[in-house]
Amino acid sequence: MAFSLYRDNSLAPILEKVTDTASSSISYHSRLGHEIPEELSNIATQYRPTTPIEIVSEHTTEQIGTMEQGTRGFLVQHFRNEVLKITSQKDPVTCLRNILNPLLDSKPVAKPDDVEQAEKKACQVTMTLSIAALSRMRMRKLQIELTNRIMRIHYLKELPDDWQSLLQEYITATRDNDYIRTCVDRGLHDPFLIKSERKVDAAILQAALVEIGKQELNFAPPLEKESRAIGGTRTEMTQKQRTEAFLKRVVVSIIGGAFLVGPMWLMILVKTPYSSLIITTVFVFVAGLAAARVLNGDIHVVSVTAAYAAVLVVFVGANGSSA
Incomplete structure (x- = not known):
């Protein structure tokens, strides 16, 4: 009512x-x-x-507060294992034994220094914090809020005031997530991952653990030889991209030459009635699969496969006429 x-x-x-x-x-x-x-x-x-309008406003405020608490709890439970991951670098049995022994034994047993160092090394871990997971959490939160607004529009015949801003934030979050996904190939230089494998990140993680009252972890040695900027400097990343592009072109030229020269040599060396047809068929299929793996457009895949097949067919015809 x-x-x-x-x-x-x-x-x-x-x-x-x-x-x-x-x-x-x-x-x-x-x-x-x-x-x-x-x-x-x-x-x-x-x-x-008290008017009915105030009663409705009070109930609406209580419902919004309850919904926000439920949303926060759901997001924490759903993403807590994605935003932070700890991986053991050594034998987990030895690490677990080293952790449980002080709790079970009333008197600590003295150990040689080399044994203690070996057990400490066996418990080395790596920690990874994912900022990309936070982006996905943001998208999920906005999705839940937009779902609530759409339900109110349909069932309660209400038009919330913030639906436009929520929609704009959701679109922006989707675009940001698409950009974050393009940085996955940067490996150790991924700016959306905080890893203990980097020197500066390891120090930041240890400081964060101390700040929240947690015990420092025994991180594995960083893979970096020296501290580097987030995502690498412009000069470093440009030089790296140029080197990777050059090596990629070299590999493509070698593979392309092998696909052209290889079947020619096989057709000349193997003298059987159907050897030329079998070799041509196999290489055309392999080239088509490689083109499908590398190229994006369907037309490009068909064009490259057809051009390669035409080259091999010409060589088969020339080889047959000479024979």
């Missing part, structure tokens, strides 16, 4: 008149010259009747 009154805009003037009854009567008596005690005025203001 309260929701129906809230949605019916025609009853709003009536509700306002009912709400202002006490205040209007006080002003009326004031105009007649009657003095109204200040205590009576305060009581009338304090015990003003």
Whole structure:
């Protein structure tokens, strides 16, 4: 009943008149010259009747607060294993034994230094914090909020005020996630991963553990020989990209030459009735699979495969006529 009154805009003037009854009567008596005690005025203001609009607003506020708490709990449980991962670098049995022995033994047993260092080394771990997982958490949170707004539009015939801003934030979060996904090939230089395998990141992780009252972990030695900037400097990354592109072109040229020269040599060395057809068929299929793996467009894959098959067919015809 309260929701129906809230949605019916025609009853709003009536509700306002009912709400202002006490205040209007006080002003009326004031105009007649009657003095109204200040205590009576305060009581009338304090015990003003509650309107259905206020009841709906209170219930809506409580529902929004409960929904936000449930959303936060769901996001924490759903993403807590994605935002932080700890991986053991050595034997987990030895590491577990080293952790449980102080808890089970009443008196610690003295160990040689070399044994203690070996067990300590066996418990080395790596920690990885994923900022990309935080981006996905942001998308999920916005998705939940947009779902709530759409339900209110459809079932309660309401138009929330913040649906446009939520939609814009969701679109922006989707674009940001697409960009984050393009950085996955950077490996150790991925700016959206905080790894203990990097020197500076390891120090940051240890400081964060101490700040929240946790014990420092025995991180494995960093893979970096020296501290580097986040994502690498512009000069370093440009030189690396150029080197990788050159090596990639060299590999492609070697593979392409092998696909052209290899079947020619086989056709000349192997003299059987169907050797040329079998060699051509096998190499064409392998070249088609390689093109499908590397190229993106379907037309490009078909064009490259057809051109390669045409070259081999010409060589088969020339070899057959010479034979």
